[in-house]
Amino acid sequence: MQNFTTKIVNMMKSEGLYASQGGPIILSQIENEYQNIEAAFHEKGPAYVRWAAKMAVELQTGVPWVMCKQTDAPDPVINTCNGMRCGQTFGGPNSPNKPSLWTENWTSFYQVYGGEPYIRSAEDIAFHVALFIARNGSYVNYYMYHGGTNFGRTSSAYVITSYYDQAPLDEYGLLRQPKWGHLKALHAAIKSCSTTLLQGMPTNFSLGQLQEAYVFREETEGRCVAFLINNDERNNATVQFQNASHELMPKSISILPDCEKVIFNTATVNTNYTKRIVRTTEIFDSMERWQGYTDLIPNYENTSLHSDTLLEHMNVTKDVSDYLWYTLRFQHNISCAEPILVAESKGHATHAFVNNIYIGNAHGSHDTKQFIMQSPVVLSNEINNISLLGVMVGLPDSGAFLERRFSGLTRVEIQCSKNEFYNFTNYAWGYQVGLFGEKLQIYREENIHMVEWSKANTSLNQPLTWYKVCDRNL
Numbered sequence: 001m002q003n004f005t006t007k008i009v010n011m012m013k014s015e016g017l018y019a020s021q022g023g024p025i026i027l028s029q030i031e032n033e034y035q036n037i038e039a040a041f042h043e044k045g046p047a048y049v050r051w052a053a054k055m056a057v058e059l060q061t062g063v064p065w066v067m068c069k070q071t072d073a074p075d076p077v078i079n080t081c082n083g084m085r086c087g088q089t090f091g092g093p094n095s096p097n098k099p100s101l102w103t104e105n106w107t108s109f110y111q112v113y114g115g116e117p118y119i120r121s122a123e124d125i126a127f128h129v130a131l132f133i134a135r136n137g138s139y140v141n142y143y144m145y146h147g148g149t150n151f152g153r154t155s156s157a158y159v160i161t162s163y164y165d166q167a168p169l170d171e172y173g174l175l176r177q178p179k180w181g182h183l184k185a186l187h188a189a190i191k192s193c194s195t196t197l198l199q200g201m202p203t204n205f206s207l208g209q210l211q212e213a214y215v216f217r218e219e220t221e222g223r224c225v226a227f228l229i230n231n232d233e234r235n236n237a238t239v240q241f242q243n244a245s246h247e248l249m250p251k252s253i254s255i256l257p258d259c260e261k262v263i264f265n266t267a268t269v270n271t272n273y274t275k276r277i278v279r280t281t282e283i284f285d286s287m288e289r290w291q292g293y294t295d296l297i298p299n300y301e302n303t304s305l306h307s308d309t310l311l312e313h314m315n316v317t318k319d320v321s322d323y324l325w326y327t328l329r330f331q332h333n334i335s336c337a338e339p340i341l342v343a344e345s346k347g348h349a350t351h352a353f354v355n356n357i358y359i360g361n362a363h364g365s366h367d368t369k370q371f372i373m374q375s376p377v378v379l380s381n382e383i384n385n386i387s388l389l390g391v392m393v394g395l396p397d398s399g400a401f402l403e404r405r406f407s408g409l410t411r412v413e414i415q416c417s418k419n420e421f422y423n424f425t426n427y428a429w430g431y432q433v434g435l436f437g438e439k440l441q442i443y444r445e446e447n448i449h450m451v452e453w454s455k456a457n458t459s460l461n462q463p464l465t466w467y468k469v470c471d472r473n474l
């Protein structure tokens with residue numbers, strides 16, 4: 001880690017990118033939300049935090065270092081807040097000589113397969129930014145301000161490829177209104193009174209049961225900035241401030257750069273809503289244009305990697321592919337009227353084939369990764385081949401001891417009744433990493449000819465089939 005961090009810092013220095021060199025980088029971060037897993041490492045956790053902080057500071061960037069969500073960040077490293085409501089949840093810096101920083105203001109949230117997009121309103125974001133600044137916050141950074149796309153296999157476990165499409169700038173870089181415009185107005189309002197916010201003496205007092213004021217006053221210059229807050233989420237409130245009456249909307253903050261006139265209210269949105277228009281450029285509804293290729297289903301004799309037990313998925317695939325074939329063969333000696341294939345897995349999905357016939361699948365979810373597949377099977381009177389395709393839907397991206405994380409099949413058996421079953425967990429298994437078409441990269445135009453394509457079958461039950469559409473001009 002020290003080698004990696006040093007290399008990155010030296011790259012930044014060589015380009016003169018730190019603010020101490022006249023560049024744009026004003027902060028550097030070491031580690032990320034390590035406190036979430038720190039306890040798992042017992043006494044080594046705090047020792048590592050101290051080591052990481054010391055290592056970073058000694059690189060002498062000339063700008064401050066931060067640790068996000070790390071309440072025990074050692075001096076001079078600054079502990080910061082991540083979340084949606086840091087004005088309410090942040091306990092503050094752990095030293096009086098450190099500023100209050102909000103390093104990740106989540107404008108939305110990642111979306112998982114099977115889940116709905118997280119919609120966070122412009123009003124809610126603006127309220128909590130204003131509240132954080134009112135409570136002596138010095139810095140707010142948005143996560144994310146610009147959404148994007150995790151192409152290929154770069155998304156994490158069960159997270160869809162679209163990332164933070166609800167950000168002020170969406171997945172495609174288009175304005176997400178009114179979020180973008182409302183925050184722009186908020187930033188302008190705060191910037192207009194930034195001198196007083198930095199130099200004024202802060203005070204806080206009640207304006208009512210659920211109403212309060214934060215005031216910054218420069219005695220020498222006579223300047224004054226006020227944040228009038230209504231914490232009541234349902235009702236308007238009329239408050240008296242400096243001999244004037246102010247009407248506050250539910251759950252809102254009014255900003256008064258001169259302690260008299262309101263120039264911004266977090267609940268008053270003056271930006272019009274926009275709708276993203278998607279235009280259809282081509283329709284692929286003609287079956288005549290479609291061709292298919294069914295991938296190969298390996299049996300035990302086709303595999304070169306063998307083990308007498310079920311191996312952990314990621315340790316076998318080593319990030320070359322999300323797919324791992326588990327194969328076995330056995331002589332039919334099972335006395336079972338209605339056999340059921342049972343496969344238990346710790347993620348993420350399993351497709352089952354018996355004697356090259358597809359019999360079913362099962363999958364977990366982002367919150368419940370472990371699952372059990374149960375599918376009735378028809379066994380041959382001679383040799384039976386079971387081929388189970390394990391699938392990872394992205395790799396795990398957080399948590400303690402990631403190198404010990406187990407994914408893939410943990411139990412396989414043929415069940416005859418509740419108390420009668422034949423267990424194959426510790427058995428002669430053969431493994432194949434990846435799909436045949438994946439290995440040939442037939443999804444690339446230059447490799448399409450490497451397999452034989454045929455007219456696409458209209459049947460819905462076509463497992464392991466690649467599809468391509470033919471150009472109209474061919």
